[in-house]
Amino acid sequence: MSGSADLSRLLERADRLAGAAGRPDLVERLGTVRSWLASRPLCIAVSAGAGSGSALTRSLSRVSSRMLPGASFVDALGSSGIGRTVPSSSVDVVLYVSDARREYGRVELDALARLRAQCSQVAAVLTNYEACPDLAGVQALDRQRLQGAGLDTPAIPLLPVSTVMCDNAWLRNDDGSLVASGVPQLVEYLRDHVDSAVDTRFRDAVLVEIRQVVEALLPSWSAELTQLQGETASPGRRQEAAAAELDRRQRLSTAWQIALADGVTEMGAQVDFDLRERLREVLESADEQVAKGDPFGDWPGFDKTVRDQVRAAVAADYEVLRDRATRLATTVAAEMTGTPDGSPGGVALPRIRVADPHDALRRLPAMPPPDGGGSLLSRIVNSVRGSYGGILMVGVLTSLAGQQLISVYSVGAGLLLGVFTFFEDRKNTLERRRAEGRVAAAKLLDAANFRVGDDQRTCLRAVQRTLRDHFTVVNDERLRQAAEAVRTAASDDGAAAGRLAELESGLAELHELRQALSTGQYPAVDAHGGRRLAAVRSP
Known part of the structure; x- marks a missing residue:
């Protein structure tokens, strides 16, 4: 599994599952991963006559700047465009542009055959579709002629667009007309269905995110399925168990908030002490350097050495902050789910970003050199x-x-x-210079502690808000699920049996996706992919 199309298919399946589970946090997480994939380098060649290709390239460049920022557009070899060309080996996909008002003839089929021989991925773009009275008929006839010429294996998509509508909508900032032009749909096709090589580390990062989403969905659906399978014959027992689970989750909703508040306070004290301890070690190292000689002899070198040690100490302290924040997220998730082993219990953990305080370090004042007296x-x-x-x-x-x-x-x-x-x-x-050097180093470290400490407290507040907002959404969803389970259990109208079928179907899809992530082998998603999940919604 190395191409972007494989990753797009996995993302599509995981996104359907997260949406079916009613997990907006996981859907948002996958949306971020999809933006990573959209930023990958993608070379798109346009093959068309003079004028029509440049108009399409202009429209695509405008729309792709937001939806596909990594795309670059060139002229296909042999086309009559005026843009730059690149070797066919560097092209990821070729767009063959023709007028929707004219069916494919011998000229178009020969051009498509030549492009298919140069590049394995070819898409056909039908422009000016708004002026075509029978677009569906033209598409059907073009498909028949492609099949008759042996050019439709694999199938060449026929994508209608209108560059005129796109340009007008862009000038008027009319999103509805922009969608009607078909250009955004063409960009989505390029983003999700065109295969291109991706870096191994990038691929692994995407797979890790998808795997975490799958692992976050499995426990809740499995637990609900087990509960329903054991209690479908007794509505009274089912209602009693659902009410007990709702009460348990309400009590845990208080526990995780207490754990978050206590954890943030403890984390703040730990990272503050760690920062002071590391800066104290830097000061001791500076005192040792001062005691070994005359700091005035190489004051710029001494200043650079101390500043480098301060940067290293601050970077190490922020690594401690990131580690503590990740541990706190795991602890809060465990308190929310009530797992005895301290594991998150299937709750998705938020991505916590803590940037190094480069701006605070840049604002540190320079160490004034000692008095040059004693000449x-x-x-x-x-x-x-x-x-x-x-x-x-x-x-x-x-x-x-x-x-x-x-x-x-x-x-x-x-x-x-x-x-x-x-x-x-x-x-x-x-001795006077050494004393002044110690004082200058102490002042620098005091300024570092002041500025970095302020930035550190800002980061702690941001981490607290991130964890609070994330787990509030997850907790509300868990309470909603439990309340819906109580209402479902109270009714005896066959809802439990229907819910069982939905859960079994959804879990089968989850296990299939997890197996695909483990082995790298999975069936392609067809036009009906995800139909069996359409009705699966977590209560």
Whole structure:
């Protein structure tokens, strides 16, 4: 299973199942996955006469910008268009454009045969269908001639569109007329039915989402089926069990809200402590670097090292936040379903997105370099001052002994004091720079804790809202199902038997889809696919 068409068919089946189960959260989740698939690169070649192909390309480009953003349009080799062309091996599908007012003749059939030989995927587009009085008849006649020429295996779809209606609807922002033009339906066909290669990681991500939807639907339908199979002979027992289940779900609806509130508070304290602990380790590392030498010697390098360590610490802390949020979602789902083993119990978990605080890190102020005092000139001046004092001090003592003020002893003492003053001044300057470097690093980490902490609290509130909104929808649906089960059990009009048939049909479809996801082998969806699910609705 490597093509986009395979993934589209699986998405279509999973979407029908989720809709039949009355799970709008799962339908929305699959809609997001479908948007991923629509963003895949898709090269579409247009083969038509001058003018008609460019008009279709213009209409398709407008509509596909919203529905199929990964599409690119080129001219097919041998066409009379004015756009760019690419080798046929790079084309995913060829659109053969002809006028709906004219049936296929020898020229059109030869062109389709040539395109079919170049590209395995070909679709026929019938333009100006609004001016064709008998579109159905033209389509039927074209289909007969395609079959007669041996070009309809696999079948070439005949898709009517009107570029004039599409352009007018686009200018007037008229969605109804845009749909009537047929161009959105053509884009949907390209999105869902044209096969193209997809990246392995992308394919695996789509399959994981579909598999999670299937696993979320199986437990609830299986449990309801088991319950109905054991109680169909006793309406009284069925009503009693349904009422007990409704009462249990009402009690659990309080439990999951308490678990969410407590979990968010605990998660906030945990990630805040983790952030402070990691920043404290960064500060200790900065102190060690300062103690090893003069930070003023390579202050830009020291600043970059500290900032890189801060970014790494913040990124690690946000990984902890994502992990804690995922665990909290699982815990809340377990509280909602009341499963003793702490599993979600078939409840779909929301996708929690926590972005790294790049903006907060960019706003961190630069570390001011330490004072550049203690230059060589200042140390020399201080040394001369110390030498002068030493000469006078020793000279006075030697003058009392009857010697001259300036003597070898006073000069020697002055030199010694000057050298001592020079090195002592250098030591004091280094210690002052180190102290200023520690203060600058501490200020940077304090600013990081302030800004990242604020962003972290914003993320926590967003996570709480995401979990609250998601599980509120799921809980309301579970309560609605339980209340509907009570009403169904109270009636003895054959509704239970009908519900049994619906559940058995839906579960068979679910197991078939799960088997397809496991083996990668599944039957293609035909025109009647999903008919047996049309009446399956979870109570």
